[in-house]
Amino acid sequence: MNAYKAAGVDVEAGYEAVRLMKQHVSKTFIPGVLSNIGGFGGLFEIDKNSYSNPVLVSGTDGVGTKLKIAFIMDKHDTVGQDCVAMCVNDIACSGAKPLFFLDYLAVGKNKPEKVAEIVKGVADGCILAGCALIGGETAEMPGFYPEGEYDLAGFSVGIVDKDKIIDGSRAKKGDALIGLASSGIHSNGYSLVRKLFNLNGNDDDKKLNSYVESLGCTVGEELLKPTRIYVKVLHELIERFSINAVSHITGGGFIENIPRMLPENLRARVNKGTWEVLPIFKMLQSLGNIAERDMFNTFNMGIGMVLAVDSCQADQVIQYLKEKDESAFIIGEVIEEDNGVDIC
Template identity: 50%
Template sequence: MPPKPPPKRRKISDTRQIQRRTRVGTKKFTYAKAGVDIEAANLTKQRIRSIVHSTFRPEVLSDVGSFGGLFAPKWQKYREPVLVSSVDSVGTKLKIAFRMGVHNTVGIDIVSHCVNDILVQGAEPLFFMDYIAMAEHRGDVVVEIIEGIARGCRAAGCALLGGEMAELPGFYHKGEYDLVGMIVGVVDRQKIIDGSNIRPGDLIIGLASNGLHTNGYSLARKLLFEVAGLDVHSFVESLGTTVGEELLRPHYCYARPVLKLLETFPVHGIAHITGGGLQDNIPRILPSGIGAQIRLGTWEIPPIFPLLQQIGDVPQEEMFHTFNMGIGLVLVVPAQRCPQARQFLEKQGERTFLIGEVVRGEQKVDFV
């Protein structure tokens, strides 16, 4: 089928014709009148300066507002340093923040998600950068978001090195925004965890999640708000809290306890249980010819998941393919060191479960 011809252009010969086409009495325009208020954004940058400073490490050389963030790593700590990076967004969990008018937790979400993603390769997080885009600049909302990001950075031990506040009128719905995060970490080449050391007989430790984290929200919102007719302020007895408070629980960060574990214990593989659940994320670290058996009933499933399953009559396979189902991070360890590794993590305040083992077979997860 031949391509469509381009539309005919209407020629306007000079500025006088443009002026005649312009509404009579139009006032002088500014960028602010077009929907982008640079002065408001500059005031917000001043408000967040001390918040951002609270995350700085000694390696940070630049200040808030610099064109680029400067970070001088202490390479002498590493024999052969390898940088590890990741980028992600909060996704439709933001819709809950909009409904609740609560914006100081989604920043924790994005930091934790990014940090956990590089943790699986054994990386220490160094610095984080954010991107906030909204239809119109709302200083108070931006400050809340940055407060959450800073809290997440302090918990993970990384610096908030910089970011971008984009005001995009006509692109986003009024009152809504998008939040994206980028992380850079470092690991010694010889200490990279890529799953290549996983062997049959290794045991699989599951670290508890505190809820949905940041995945499965499109299905959760459909079930809770459209099918069940609840709203964010509905108190649900089985949850012990409101729907909104349950859904805004911040994504948990596993960096500090797991990095301490890696200093003294052999860990053959780590998987962050995000979109795709245990079913899709564990195979990402398994070598060819190696499978995993996950034993159902070996860990506590938070009440939000049975509630969602009941509301929508969701098949169990779909639940495990969509949600983390109570396991936020998986560690694969040698069988003989598993009890000590669990004990170490539990002393750090983690809730751990022995949820399965590594077997010979297809590169997939079998639930037994």
């Protein structure tokens, strides 16, 4: 037996994983990709004719403990989309278009078919974001991760013309706040979620496979719904309307993320009842008897992205999104006070 394989690392399995994932990776290639999977670096050529003063924007993130749900459910083809979404949605808040993505997958034992499933999810996310998966790393780390478990993270690089950067400086008193609907919990707060559902290794399968009428699916199916990728719809809005500030509602919920898009002298006022809080959040709040402010400081509550737009265009934005079958709501306004957010 090969000495490295005897130590727990199967290089042949690594080769097979690369072979299996190539079919998914190649589907993400867009103009600008110069390299193919298997090289030492991913190459991407910028179209200089499309930008007068290009600025690169980068973002990095992981899936977090949502992966624990994937392990229990033995379903691995969607968490890759979560990984991509957490990066490219952040980039899009600056008005940037994601160009490429790289992933890092660390496994306890390399099972090529499972690795290919995970990478398929990453590739699916890249296709939804319109960017290329130009490289990555799969590390087999026996003794560090238990067999059957893994961690997944990544980063993306995007581009925007300097004079088109969205940094909140154009936001003003009276701007309307528009919320784009989330698909569910997305990829934040799962340590609390797992505690609330008492996922402690005892009968976890039974708990996750239980059907809940209000959810319209099993608990596990709800918890594994992939994070929505807003890149394409956001860029359509940027081309047509005055989008003055953008916030991705991730860890920290409304309380931490909405103020980040506004200057120090502006504050967000969010009106409860202007959108339907998804059933999963009502369920979580009930399970833990969680204070409302804590819910808004942890979860997205059914709103995955918030835009500040000229008030005179708010109804047009909503109508445009409706025609695109996008669920969106006018959820509040920008007021002239110290930076922060009021939920009332």
